[in-house]
Amino acid sequence: MGEFKDRVAIVTGSGRGIGKLTAQQLALEGAKIVVADVIEENAIKSAADINESGGNAIAIVADVSNEIDVMNMVEVTLSNYKTVDVLINNAGFTRDNLIENMSVQNWDSVLDTCLKGTFLCTKYVSPYMIEKKSGKIVNIASISYLGNMGQANYSSAKAGLVGFTKAMAKELARHSINVNAVAPGLTETEALKRLPKYEMIKERVLKSTPLRRLGKPEDVVNAIMFLASEKSSYVTGDVIHVSGGRFG
Ligand SMILES: NC(=O)c1ccc[n+]([C@@H]2O[C@H](COP(=O)([O-])OP(=O)(O)OC[C@H]3O[C@@H](n4cnc5c(N)ncnc54)[C@H](O)[C@@H]3O)[C@@H](O)[C@H]2O)c1
Numbered sequence: 001m002g003e004f005k006d007r008v009a010i011v012t013g014s015g016r017g018i019g020k021l022t023a024q025q026l027a028l029e030g031a032k033i034v035v036a037d038v039i040e041e042n043a044i045k046s047a048a049d050i051n052e053s054g055g056n057a058i059a060i061v062a063d064v065s066n067e068i069d070v071m072n073m074v075e076v077t078l079s080n081y082k083t084v085d086v087l088i089n090n091a092g093f094t095r096d097n098l099i100e101n102m103s104v105q106n107w108d109s110v111l112d113t114c115l116k117g118t119f120l121c122t123k124y125v126s127p128y129m130i131e132k133k134s135g136k137i138v139n140i141a142s143i144s145y146l147g148n149m150g151q152a153n154y155s156s157a158k159a160g161l162v163g164f165t166k167a168m169a170k171e172l173a174r175h176s177i178n179v180n181a182v183a184p185g186l187t188e189t190e191a192l193k194r195l196p197k198y199e200m201i202k203e204r205v206l207k208s209t210p211l212r213r214l215g216k217p218e219d220v221v222n223a224i225m226f227l228a229s230e231k232s233s234y235v236t237g238d239v240i241h242v243s244g245g246r247f248g
Helices: 017-028 040-052 067-081 104-132 152-175 198-207 217-228
Strands: 008-012 032-037 056-061 086-089 135-140 177-184 239-242
Touching (some): 017 217, 032 040, 086 217
Parallel strands (some): 086 135, 135 177, 177 239
16 A cells, blocks of 8 residues: 555644645555644644544644654654654744844744754654664745745744755765755645735735746645655755745
C-alpha cells in the first residue's frame, strides 16, 4: 500500500489546513501519522478522520514553540510507533502590522512558532533519523520570505526558515537526511476563505500571479509529498516555490 508504507510521519499544525491535508495524503500512501497541533479539538478530529478512512494516526497536543511539548511529542511518537522517518514542519501563522504598530508580542509569537518551533522539532527528531541514517524533513516557508509589506515578523521568520533549511541540509547530509522547504504563495484554505477581506485579498494577489489563480492546498501538498518521498533523494537544501509564478 503506497510509497510511504510503514513510514512514520510527524506533521506539525495538522489540525487543519495544509497540514491536515498533508497528513491525510501521507496516510493514504501508507504512512503512520502523528497529528501534532496546539488546538486539541482539531488534532483529535484530524487524527480521527484519518483513522475512520482506514489510516493510522495519533493526535498529540503540542505547541511547537515549547521545548517540553516538543520533547513530549517525540517521546509519544516513539512509544507508539518506535521510530520517525518524516518530519513536516508546517505549524505557522501571521500577525500582520506595519512596523510602528507591530507589538513585541506579535513579533515574538510569529518567530517562536515559525522559526523556533522548526528548530525545536528538528533538534529533537533528528537524533532518531541520524541513528537510522535516513530521514526527510520538509519545512513550510512562504514566498513572504522575500519580503512583504506589513509582515516584518512573518517575512523574517520564513526567511530564517529558508536559511535554517540550507544549514540543516549541509549538516545532516552525511546521515542521508534530506532537508528542503516549500514556499507557497497565497493558498485557498478554509481559514483563508473565511477572512472578511478574502475577496479583496484574492483580487489583489491574482493581479500579480502569472498563472492567474490562487494556490489550492493540494498544490502545496503535491510539492511536500515529493520532498518527503524517495523521488527527491538527490534534492537537499532546496526551496520549491508553489506560487503560480509569483515571487514577492
Ligand atoms: N495558506 C496560505 O496562504 C499560506 C501561504 C504561505 C505559507 N503558508 C504556511 O503554510 C503553513 C500552514 O498554513 P495554513 O494556511 O494551513 O494555516 P492554518 O491556520 O489553516 O493551519 C495552521 C495550523 O497550525 C497550528 N498551529 C499554530 N501555531 C502552532 C503552534 N505553536 N504549535 C502547534 N501548532 C500550531 C494551528 O492550530 C493550525 O491548525 C504555515 O506555516 C503557513 O505559514 C500558508
